[in-house]
Amino acid sequence: MPKIPVLEIFGPTIQGEGSVIGRKTMFVRTSGCDYRCSWCDSSFTWDGSAKDDIRLLEPEDIISELDALAPNKYQHVTISGGNPALIKNIGPLVETLNDRGIKTALETQGSKFQAWMTLIDDLTISPKPPSSGMKPNLPILDEVITQCVQDSLSLKVVIFDEDDYQFAKDIHNRYPSIPFYLQVGNPYLDDSVSNHTEKLLEKYEQLIDKVMNDTLNDIYVLPQLHTLLWSNKKGV
Numbered sequence: 001m002p003k004i005p006v007l008e009i010f011g012p013t014i015q016g017e018g019s020v021i022g023r024k025t026m027f028v029r030t031s032g033c034d035y036r037c038s039w040c041d042s043s044f045t046w047d048g049s050a051k052d053d054i055r056l057l058e059p060e061d062i063i064s065e066l067d068a069l070a071p072n073k074y075q076h077v078t079i080s081g082g083n084p085a086l087i088k089n090i091g092p093l094v095e096t097l098n099d100r101g102i103k104t105a106l107e108t109q110g111s112k113f114q115a116w117m118t119l120i121d122d123l124t125i126s127p128k129p130p131s132s133g134m135k136p137n138l139p140i141l142d143e144v145i146t147q148c149v150q151d152s153l154s155l156k157v158v159i160f161d162e163d164d165y166q167f168a169k170d171i172h173n174r175y176p177s178i179p180f181y182l183q184v185g186n187p188y189l190d191d192s193v194s195n196h197t198e199k200l201l202e203k204y205e206q207l208i209d210k211v212m213n214d215t216l217n218d219i220y221v222l223p224q225l226h227t228l229l230w231s232n233k234k235g236v
């Protein structure tokens with residue numbers, strides 16, 4: 001069985017983002033990304049700085065580790081990265097979790113599709129706005145979205161500036177029936193920043209004000225709950 005390149009397994013913690021924010025979950029973080037976002041809060045997954053920590057694991061190894069970390073203390077696993085959608089063989093992991101009655105979530109940016117993505121319960125696609133320095137290929141995003149199970153899907157766009165906000169509106173207009181989340185961008189990636197909670201809440205309030213005074217109506221506006229609590233600390 002081909003193995004999965006894993007950088008982190010942690011939890012239980014709360015899902016800090018998107019449609020299942022607040023949900024108790026475990027995290028499995030894969031290594032490697034096809035993007036290089038300027039503000040990526042998990043750049044160690046692709047910039048080579050953690051290359052010695054990458055482990056090639058079988059689904060059974062991953063589940064044993066989840067069980068050891070949280071015996072009988074989890075019912076939900078979030079797969080993130082990097083971009084887990086680069087990896088063909090995550091299916092057996094999701095199937096084994098499903099067989100055990102454990103729900104799954106995926107964080108990906110919508111640049112790639114894998115068949116196993118149809119097994120995911122909470123699938124978040126997060127197309128990247130201009131401030132990231134990336135330019136999503138929208139015809140490919142259309143294809144990825146079409147192949148996903150629509151009931152499981154939500155869209156999340158990170159907002160740092162006005163251009164990002166306009167991009168988010170364009171994405172929402174392109175896929176009006178998919179639940180749509182705006183997420184406050186976190187510029188404080190060095191977790192030694194002082195008063196991070198205050199600073200992030202201020203940005204959250206600014207984003208709320210903007211949306212309340214706009215015609216963007218069928219929308220959720222969220223912070224990253226875990227960064228409000230713990231800044232950009234790893235493993236939470």
Ligand SMILES: C[S@@+](CC[C@H](N)C(=O)[O-])C[C@H]1O[C@@H](n2cnc3c(N)ncnc32)[C@H](O)[C@@H]1O
Pocket residue numbers: 033039040041042080081082083084107108109125126156158183184185186187224
């Ligand atoms: C680290 S990414 C991994 C999954 C996938 N590569 C993606 O970008 O969707 C997980 C989520 O964190 C978001 N994110 C990354 N850096 C961020 C930052 N500095 N502020 C706010 N959200 C950020 C991404 O947009 C994505 O929604």
Ligand SMILES: Nc1nc2[nH]cc(C(=O)O)c2c(=O)[nH]1
Pocket residue numbers: 013014015016017027042080081107226236
């Ligand atoms: N608590 C917590 N919630 C998260 N939601 C998405 C995350 C990610 O890095 O994909 C993340 C994370 O790293 N931690």
Ligand code: SF4
Pocket residue numbers: 033034035036037039040041042043045081082083109128
């Ligand atoms: S797509 Fe996700 S993991 Fe990749 S660089 Fe961007 S935020 Fe980071």
Ligand SMILES: [Mg+2]
Pocket residue numbers: 041042
């Ligand atoms: Mg994160």
